Amino acid sequence: MKVGSNVLTTDKGKLDITRMSALVDQIAWLRQSGYDVVLVSSGAVACGRKELEVDHLLDSVEQRQLFSAMGQVKLINLYYDLFREYNIHIGQVLTTKENFQSERSYQNQRACMEVMLENDVLPIVNENDTVSIEELMFTDNDELSGLIAKMIGAQMLVLLTGVDGLYNGDPSEPGSEVIRWVGPNDDVSRYILPTKSNVGRGGMTSKFNTALSVAKAGIRVIIANGNRDGILPALIENPSETIHTEFMPS
Numbered sequence: 001m002k003v004g005s006n007v008l009t010t011d012k013g014k015l016d017i018t019r020m021s022a023l024v025d026q027i028a029w030l031r032q033s034g035y036d037v038v039l040v041s042s043g044a045v046a047c048g049r050k051e052l053e054v055d056h057l058l059d060s061v062e063q064r065q066l067f068s069a070m071g072q073v074k075l076i077n078l079y080y081d082l083f084r085e086y087n088i089h090i091g092q093v094l095t096t097k098e099n100f101q102s103e104r105s106y107q108n109q110r111a112c113m114e115v116m117l118e119n120d121v122l123p124i125v126n127e128n129d130t131v132s133i134e135e136l137m138f139t140d141n142d143e144l145s146g147l148i149a150k151m152i153g154a155q156m157l158v159l160l161t162g163v164d165g166l167y168n169g170d171p172s173e174p175g176s177e178v179i180r181w182v183g184p185n186d187d188v189s190r191y192i193l194p195t196k197s198n199v200g201r202g203g204m205t206s207k208f209n210t211a212l213s214v215a216k217a218g219i220r221v222i223i224a225n226g227n228r229d230g231i232l233p234a235l236i237e238n239p240s241e242t243i244h245t246e247f248m249p250s
């Protein structure tokens with residue numbers, strides 16, 4: 001599963017501890033219910049930004065390098081403390097797009113996930129924004145989570161974001177509704193608005209592209225609202241009553 005920066009951080013650029021703690025409770029529940037989980041977590045740049053007052057202008061690359069380096073420490077430390085309450089071991093995986101490109105690095109990346117899962121360690125993955133070269137970066141963590149889902153042959157990819165799913169119109173307009181199912185032959189691209197939250201890099205366009213390509217690889221994809229209480233157990237136990245968009249695998 002992937003969680004976006006807009007779920008993990010508050011408007012003030014701080015980690016939303018209550019939200020993260022609730023997500024950790026739900027991931028612990030998933031593991032107790034027999035699911036292996038890989039967590040792709042954004043939020044490093046968003047929460048690193050407020051760590052330091054910088055008195056001169058930084059360009060976008062400098063900002064990303066500096067804030068991701070500082071924010072990732074905060075993010076992983078908080079996950080460590082929260083998961084420790086459940087005696088769940090976590091491992092940090094910081095990766096780059098190059099690790100998915102040659103066969104050798106791809107196999108190596110897969111072996112890394114496998115050894116963690118075999119040993120019951122929860123991988124928490126993010127792009128290594130600190131050393132990534134801009135032109136060679138993932139579009140965003142949606143793309144990264146899709147590549148990982150395919151690499152490990154996941155049963156399901158859940159993209160948790162700040163809205164309930166893919167809408168058939170502007171979500172702020174009355175009358176717009178969440179599209180519940182997208183089948184392999186449904187063309188819903190006309191509904192994708194190029195809007196983004198102001199914290200992460202992704203948006204509905206990239207979620208949609210990731211969802212299509214992952215569903216094509218035979219994996220169910222769900223887009224749901226990570227700010228809704230108990231969303232993960234609800235998606236598993238009571239999917240028909242839980243608002244979300246599901247892309248059916250082909």
Ligand code: GLU
Pocket residue numbers: 005041042043044045046068126127129139140141142199200201202
């Ligand atoms: N890797 C970025 C971060 O941790 C997030 C990228 C994205 O928004 O998808 O801040």
